Amino acid sequence: MKPVRVGICGLGTVGGGTFNVLTRNADEIARRAGRPIIIEQVALRSTNPECDLTGIKTTNDVFEVARNPDIDVLVEVLGGYDVPRELVLTAIANGKHVVTANKALIAVHGNEIFQAAHEQGVIVAFEAAVAGGIPVIKSLREGLGANRIEWVAGIINGTGNYILTHMRSEGRAFEDVLAEAQALGYAEADPTFDVEGIDAAHKLTILASIAYGVPLQFEKAYTEGISRVTAEDVEQADNLGYTIKHLGISKRTEAGLELRVHPTLIPKERLLANVHGVKNAIAIMGDAVGPTLYYGAGAGSEPTASAVVADLLDVARDIATDHHYRVPYLAFSGIGEDEGNLPILPMEDIVTAYYLRLLAVDRPGVLARVATILSEQGISIEALIQKEATEGELVPIILLTHSCREKHMNEAIRQIESMADIAGPVTRIRVESLDEQE
Amino acid sequence: MKPVRVGICGLGTVGGGTFNVLTRNADEIARRAGRPIIIEQVALRSTNPECDLTGIKTTNDVFEVARNPDIDVLVEVLGGYDVPRELVLTAIANGKHVVTANKALIAVHGNEIFQAAHEQGVIVAFEAAVAGGIPVIKSLREGLGANRIEWVAGIINGTGNYILTHMRSEGRAFEDVLAEAQALGYAEADPTFDVEGIDAAHKLTILASIAYGVPLQFEKAYTEGISRVTAEDVEQADNLGYTIKHLGISKRTEAGLELRVHPTLIPKERLLANVHGVKNAIAIMGDAVGPTLYYGAGAGSEPTASAVVADLLDVARDIATDHHYRVPYLAFSGIGEDEGNLPILPMEDIVTAYYLRLLAVDRPGVLARVATILSEQGISIEALIQKEATEGELVPIILLTHSCREKHMNEAIRQIESMADIAGPVTRIRVESLDEQE
Known part of the structure; x- marks a missing residue:
């Protein structure tokens, strides 16, 4: 079957890994894709000693790859926001599918990029953008x-x-x-x-x-x-x-x-x-x-390349047909409409448990006052550790609370920090159960 | 878009879970699939109190589902070998795609089933057959x-x-x-x-x-x-x-x-x-x-159903085109040819480390003899624990070895068991490092 022709933009850590994995495992990858995946062109600023570019077309202009009519898929592994955004949009405008490892690009410019890709009927895949080689x-x-x-x-x-x-x-x-x-x-x-x-x-x-x-x-x-x-x-x-x-x-x-x-x-x-x-x-x-x-x-040359090449395999299988994106870019259709409209909550509305560490003057009543402040905000204490201190010294108090709304904790901390017997800011770290045994 | 019409064969633990997940999450699933996935017919032997079958066409003949022209995908969640094999082959012969949770069926009859599916150009998916809900x-x-x-x-x-x-x-x-x-x-x-x-x-x-x-x-x-x-x-x-x-x-x-x-x-x-x-x-x-x-x-009603429905999503996306199997059934093309010809090794040729537990008469020289036997087979000892024993009693000896070929261990165990001072059979458990930190 007709090979899939790839242009790799960037030959740093991830680009070099992608080049090497595609080259080393070419036979196995072709058996999985049902067709060869070949590297048609590489755009690079400087050579990578890990990669043997013998017989490979190179350029130092990434946009040449985006416009190269011999290329089916552009692999964007540059990093950063501005050049990658322009590069990816140019590739899409030229009817190329895109595979990127760029989390910043997708998180910040993804909505715009997916819209453009949707209009052109091309795939944008980004498995490597999250947690490297983990699928x-x-x-x-x-x-x-x-x-x-x-x-x-x-x-x-x-x-x-x-x-x-x-x-x-x-x-x-x-x-x-x-x-x-x-x-x-x-x-x-x-x-x-x-x-x-x-x-x-x-x-x-x-x-x-x-x-x-x-x-x-x-x-x-x-x-x-x-x-x-x-x-x-x-x-x-x-x-x-x-x-x-x-x-x-x-x-x-x-x-x-x-x-x-x-x-x-x-x-x-x-x-x-x-x-x-x-x-x-x-x-x-x-x-x-x-x-x-x-x-x-979650990172590294070949682990990230593993995810880039997995995306290339998906692209290779999909473009065997005229079906130009198999799964919606962000998994769902109708994003931003109806059910896709769930708001992101402001931080003060989240609910979680807390670890608090305070430094208190070791005086009777301090702990009672802290407990009262928490209680007035509807926050209950799960555990408390007070270290022994020498008379008159500051003593650390460690508290674990049950779940409460963050805004109530903010108010409690504000009040605790205003107590005369509390020194310095309260340390607050959130606590989650995340039970995987359920 | 045109819905995908599913026939569920079996309404036990997994079938009931599949029915309920498809029903409860219908909207979310349709947003992911780009089209509704609807239950057209259910074949069951007895009702499942967990499932509300109001308005659902039912039958007690699973083969009726395999021949029903209104069905695109047959879900086989019966378990066992013989009826499922015949059912799945009948469904394939009738041009239906198949989703199965049946590991025994795939492991034993998979080669035959995939060949039939390949000839008919239909999908056979089996994510639920291994490790339940884990994709x-x-x-x-x-x-x-x-x-x-x-x-x-x-x-x-x-x-x-x-x-x-x-x-x-x-x-x-x-x-x-x-x-x-x-x-x-x-x-x-x-x-x-x-x-x-x-x-x-x-x-x-x-x-x-x-x-x-x-x-x-x-x-x-x-x-x-x-x-x-x-x-x-x-x-x-x-x-x-x-x-x-x-x-x-x-x-x-x-x-x-x-x-x-x-x-x-x-x-x-x-x-x-x-x-x-x-x-x-x-x-x-x-x-x-x-x-x-x-x-x-790895098991259970809705976790296994999660995998069955994931397969239905794949089928729903694929049959939106005329592209009738996106990924080879067993991931690779050319299975059984060339690189797909790696033999399965007989057990005596595997290489692993071992834990051994022996019961020995507590007499000088026993340990030396055991160590000599292992050494003669090229097996080196990594750790050894000998418990204290009362005079004349049997004492357990625990050994960890480095890696060796199983046939050498078999011979060593044969010789150790033939020693007069060793009581009963040697317990042997294999040891693996499986380092996930590499």
Whole structure:
């Protein structure tokens, strides 16, 4: 059968991996696709020592690929927003299918891109944009298609998980492990995207759209990083039976959808709590299937390439017919209409449990006052640890609460921080059960 | 768009769940499929109190569904071999697509069924046949399609995992927990299929075909159950840092494919070791993606229905075109030719590590003789525990070996069992690393 001709734009980590996987496993891939998938052209800024480009047409102009009439599918593995957006829209306008690994592009410009692709009747596939090599988009979009999805929660940033894993196993401070991760190449020189949760929020935005059939709304995601998680919080959480993970969480409630990325205490026996280092995992709860979980490499050259090539296989099978997109880009038709209109809730309306750490003057009545403030906001306490202190010193108080609305917790914290006997700000970390045994 | 009309054959646990999920989530499913999926007819022997059949056409003859011109897809959820085989072949001959949850049918009669379906140009889908609601067939067949699969290992029988979980957590005997599982409905009155590994071997056979592109060869799978695992083995494994799980394992080696179901010691920190109760999980190693894992409910009414309906969604999308099978039934074209010809290795040619438990007379020289026998077979010892014994009593010796070929272990065990100072048969349980952190 006629081969599928691919143009790869970018020959960095992911582009190089894609080139090598397509080359090395060409026979196996052809047996799966029912036709060969061949690399017609590669656009690159500089050579990649991992890749042998002998006999491959190259260019340093990515737009040449988007306009090349010999190319069926453009693979966008550049990263960033602006050039990729223009490149992908140009490829679509030229009738090319597109496979991208670019989570920022899809989360921020996806609605526009899918509209353009729909009008041109081309496929835009993006499995590699979320959790690298884990086929979670396919699982959520197709494998769990029978289900009303109740929640999605995942470790979807490997850098953050690497840092939290080592903070926990070695009792070290955030800055210390971050510096090590940077030295090892697991964290960027500017780690903001990863440790402040922006990267995870991009991925969560995409997962939520596919889970619930709503438009991409990255601007409404709540994003809180892990840079303020301390070694003491990690230790206290452990004492209480919890592990701190940086999770992207999206839940369906009657009022709307929660969409939030933040450090989270989860019971340490959860599979998610036992996902270590740079690995990723996503737990998904469906009304029929119950809890499921997907685990694997969330980044890296060939793991991400695995997802890019899986998308190429889907494209290869689909364009064997005149059927130009098999599954809606975001899993559902009618997004933004009727049932696709569930609003994203503001953060103050989410409901969750909390871990609180306060520093108090060790004086009678302080604890009673804290408990009263919480109680007045309708918040009940599940556990409390007060360390012994030397007379007159500040003593840490650790609290676990039952679930409450975030706005009530905000008010309680405001009042607690205004107490004369409380020093400094209250540390607040959200707590989730995410039971995968149900 | 024109609805897809489904006929459900069987209204037991899975059929009832399929009926209810299709009914309850009809709107969401239609938004995903791009068209409604409607239940046109149900064939049943007796009513299911969970299902409201008001307004549904029913019959007690499943073959009526297979010949009904108003039906596009037949859902086979009867179980067993003979009637389902005839039913599915009749449906195919009548141009119907088929969705089945029947692992025995696919593992034993799949090659014949796929050939008939290929000739008729119809789809046969069977996601529900392996690991219930976990979309592992789709993940392996499509999501990991870029990879050369190196191994697959899974907890793919919930009954067996329930029994081993409780043997471990409560130190109880196999028979005791089995009786409890039967009382709770987690095990059949005749538990042979589950506890002797036949059910797991059916599922493993299917996974291996999809992983490596070889024909279904259930008759070549090695099957060993968990009925001889003792509370003492569970405890000794735990002392050595291992958990015993009943795994289906298939590995690609240079000589061929391993295909085996047996109790297995795995390091207790593995995610697979932390899959409890009736849950299932499958770890899959690909050359590009590295290790991945898929977790969820492996059985039950609505979890299995989730997979049946996911297949119906695939069928609904595919038959919107004239493209009558999107992915080869077993993932690859050319099965049984060239690269699809990898042989299944006989058990004596597999390579693995071992846990051995012997009962020896506590006399000088016994251990030295055992070590010599192992050494003469090229087997090296990784760990050894010898319990203290009262003079003249039998003492248990626990050994962990490094990897060796099974035939060498068979010979070593034969020689050890023939020693005068060794009482009774040697207990042998295979040990696998299955590292998901690689």
